[in-house]
Amino acid sequence: MIAAGDLFFRRVYALVREIPRGRVATYGQIAEMLGVPRGARAVGWALRALPGHEEGSVPWHRVVGAGGRISPRGGPGPQMQRRLLEAEGVDFRSGRIDIARHGLLAPDGRRAAR
DNA sequence: TTGCTGACTTGGC
DNA sequence: AGCCAAGCCAGCA
Numbered sequence: 001m002i003a004a005g006d007l008f009f010r011r012v013y014a015l016v017r018e019i020p021r022g023r024v025a026t027y028g029q030i031a032e033m034l035g036v037p038r039g040a041r042a043v044g045w046a047l048r049a050l051p052g053h054e055e056g057s058v059p060w061h062r063v064v065g066a067g068g069r070i071s072p073r074g075g076p077g078p079q080m081q082r083r084l085l086e087a088e089g090v091d092f093r094s095g096r097i098d099i100a101r102h103g104l105l106a107p108d109g110r111r112a113a114r
Numbered sequence: 115t116t117g118c119t120g121a122c123t124t125g126g127c
Numbered sequence: 128a129g130c131c132a133a134g135c136c137a138g139c140a
Contacts, residue, residue, distance in 0.1 A: 008137065027122050031136080038135040040122035045137060047121055063121075071121045078121085 008034070012046040013054055019062040022088045024097055025104045026066050044071070061085055068097030 011034050019025050031039035047060050061084040065071045070078045086092060090102050100106055 006138090031122085036136065038123080039137075040135085041120065042122090042136045042138085044121040045119090049138085050121095060121085065121080066123055073121050081121095 008042065009046045009049060012043055013050070013058050016047075016058050016060060016063055019059055019104065021059075022090060022102065023104055023106070024062045024064050024068065024085065024090065024099070024102050026064060026068075026099070027071075028066060029104065030063065048073075062088075064097055068099045068102070069095075 012030060015030050015033055016025075027040035027043040028037075030043045031037060034043075036042065043063070047063060050058060050060055061081040064081075070081055072078055082092060085097070090097055
């Protein structure tokens with residue numbers, strides 16, 4: 001259960017839940033949606049504090065860094081994140097995600113991917 | 115209230 | 128292409 005005061009965290013979680021399967025959003029993009037263009041780090045903080053309770057409900061793995069690269073955090077996290085994304089059809093051919101295709105507002109390019 | 119840290123981003127070497 | 132430094136935001140001691 002999230003504390004009543006942690007409104008920012010709840011907003012972040014709510015937004016991440018809205019990310020469709022097979023698509024990804026960047027920290028900066030989420031922050032901008034929240035009305036905080038430079039609050040990318042705050043978004044990361046929120047996800048870091050993501051309780052295991054919400055972990056099953058919030059697709060945190062669909063949140064990546066700018067340029068479609070997974071933020072190294074020193075744990076099995078990044079590896080699992082990449083695995084989950086690949087399972088959704090996200091292409092890591094270049095070692096990073098193509099935001100132009102898998103981005104939140106990007107047209108479904110998964111089909112065009114090759 | 116002050117200061118440090120961090121799942122970030124951008125710009126310069 | 129990869130590494131370093133500065134800027135910004137929120138939470139916690």
